Amino acid sequence: MTLEQQIAARAKEIHTDGYPMSIGEVLSLYRDGDIDIHPEFQRIFRWDDNQKSRLVESILLGIPIPAIFVSQRDDGIWDVIDGVQRLSTIFEFVGVYRDHNNQLLPPTTLRETEYLPDLAGYRWEVSGPAGRVFTDAMRRDFKRAKLDFRIIRKESDENAKYDMFQRLNSGTELSPQEARNCLLVMLNPRMFDELASLAESSDFQNAVPLSDQKKVEAYRQELVLRFFCQADFGSGDTEMREEYGDYLTRWMRSAAKDYGTRESKIAPELFRRTFRVLNLALGEDAFRRFDGDRHLGPFSIASFEFVTSGVAAHIDKWEQSPPAELRARVEQVWTAREFRDNSGTGVSPRRRVPRLVNRSREFFGR
Structure with missing residues (x-):
């Protein structure tokens, strides 16, 4: 054509x-x-x-x-x-x-x-x-x-x-997630309410301490959306063809159509169970770098992608394990080749996300 x-x-x-x-x-x-x-x-x-x-x-x-x-x-x-x-x-x-x-x-x-x-x-x-x-x-x-x-x-x-x-609000004063939230209100306000409620849950907030600026930009709701997007990811390690933000928005639009049906990609109870065990085991250290002795530094998005994907994929196992065992496994992430080789400066989200999600399911399933 x-x-x-x-x-x-x-x-x-x-x-x-x-x-x-x-x-x-x-x-x-x-x-x-x-x-x-x-x-x-x-x-x-x-x-x-x-x-x-x-x-x-x-x-x-x-x-x-x-x-x-x-x-x-x-x-x-x-x-x-x-x-x-x-x-x-x-x-x-x-x-x-x-x-x-x-x-x-x-x-x-x-x-x-x-x-x-x-x-x-x-x-x-x-x-x-x-x-x-x-x-x-x-x-x-x-x-x-x-x-x-x-x-x-x-x-x-x-x-x-x-x-x-999306075109009219591209590059505006809205953060990417604020724009997605507005779009989601038009697509499916009930799904918006669900994600907003999960973003306010105590286990999630305790495990994900954020700066005031990130809170203003609706970053918590973006993380909730990322959680479900990662859980639904079923492709291989190939680099994404589009920017991750565009991929996330497209996935959200698809999920909004199915929300409330048997095909829904949003599983609130899986989210609650995952953050319940993570908060119990690590609290605010869940996604902070571990240097071999202590957790330090700010929230790490790569750690979030790796840890939540793996724990959610094997939630039955980690609910039945002692919190100390999960804490030890999360601390091992920072020296694990599966994580180090696919994260860090220079690794774009288009390449990072598919590899971390897939590797994490193996790592936390051992």
């Missing part, structure tokens, strides 16, 4: 429309339940009041803001792909926004901004502590302001909106 033929074939799979819409019209859509902004996203990342105030400032001054991307579902409802923070900020400011528990949030009190310093203390309709409230004229002007919408129509390929989300 030539390049021109490829372009023509792919272009037919995505059908889009684009047109401006007033904020007043969007508010009506939201009140009627005709647009889904996925309030679960607010558990993943959230704008502060300064960011919200800057958006309101931009709308008042007519400063262009990025387009809102939505996908039309079979039932006609619009799924927001990109623009959740912008829309939720507008809805919260106006006082109609409901969170993931369907609770109405209090309206935002604006902060001072660069071009409108007197915006500080203003609210939409009910005055706040400063006694400042938008006038009728200001509210009308705000509701008449236009937002640019790009709509992926329902006859498009079913994966179009997920591909679009």
